[in-house]
Amino acid sequence: TAAAHAAPASKAPADFVALSSVDPSIIQDMRYATKVNFIGRRIDGYREPLCILTRPAAEALHRAQAELLPRGYSLKVYDCYRPQRAVDHFVRWAKDLDDERMKAEFYPRVAKDRLFADGYIAEKSGHSRGSTVDLTIVELGSPSTGAAGGPARPVRPCYAPQGERRPDDSVDMGTGFDCFDTLAHTDDPRIEGVQRANRQFLKGTLAGEGFVNLPEEWWHFTYKPETYPDTYFDFPVAQRSLAAH
Ligand SMILES: C[C@@H](N)C(=O)N[C@H](C)C(=O)O
Numbered sequence: 001t002a003a004a005h006a007a008p009a010s011k012a013p014a015d016f017v018a019l020s021s022v023d024p025s026i027i028q029d030m031r032y033a034t035k036v037n038f039i040g041r042r043i044d045g046y047r048e049p050l051c052i053l054t055r056p057a058a059e060a061l062h063r064a065q066a067e068l069l070p071r072g073y074s075l076k077v078y079d080c081y082r083p084q085r086a087v088d089h090f091v092r093w094a095k096d097l098d099d100e101r102m103k104a105e106f107y108p109r110v111a112k113d114r115l116f117a118d119g120y121i122a123e124k125s126g127h128s129r130g131s132t133v134d135l136t137i138v139e140l141g142s143p144s145t146g147a148a149g150g151p152a153r154p155v156r157p158c159y160a161p162q163g164e165r166r167p168d169d170s171v172d173m174g175t176g177f178d179c180f181d182t183l184a185h186t187d188d189p190r191i192e193g194v195q196r197a198n199r200q201f202l203k204g205t206l207a208g209e210g211f212v213n214l215p216e217e218w219w220h221f222t223y224k225p226e227t228y229p230d231t232y233f234d235f236p237v238a239q240r241s242l243a244a245h
């Protein structure tokens, strides 16, 4: 097997693009640039709430979006290219077993020291290779929720019914984004009816454009073939990291 390459450069290669330059209609709700995520702090390396991807992955999302818009739906991305320093932040956080500030919402039923072993977070992530994306589907016309905004509310598990868990304009996928729980497994048999149909709608639409789903997470997809199948980039998430800047 080919060795994994680290890429320390502070700039992205020329074939990385801002998704908004390829498709401005795809909604962006970049959780790791905010405190609304499983750590509860902004993640290292996310300088701006910006979706960056390799051009082929961005163009494939654009094709998927072109199928969804006439049907009254839009894609919404939660995470795209993820610098290695962000993954290192996840790893550091995971070792601090005393920090469970977001457990009650994001991983109530999984021990913190199992999150990597159970496949919910990776020490070497496909996101750092630039062709992996976390995303959902939004029905056009739904009131935008904005992850970081909204009034204070009681904390509820990410697998609580849609009307009880953290507000999100996503169609009902049965859990929220980054819900580290077996209920987030794409084909979990307890997910039925509209929720199962919504997961299949997302997976089927993206599969048609070359994306492969991670079975542990209904929201996680990798475009194949990857432009950089074994390079883990570390440039920050910022416009100025991109060649066109
Ligand atoms: C952390 C979550 N959003 C995710 O992307 N998990 C996979 C396994 C990864 O870290 O690559």
Ligand SMILES: [Zn+2]
Pocket: 079, 127, 132, 133, 134, 219, 220, 221
């Ligand atoms: Zn992911």
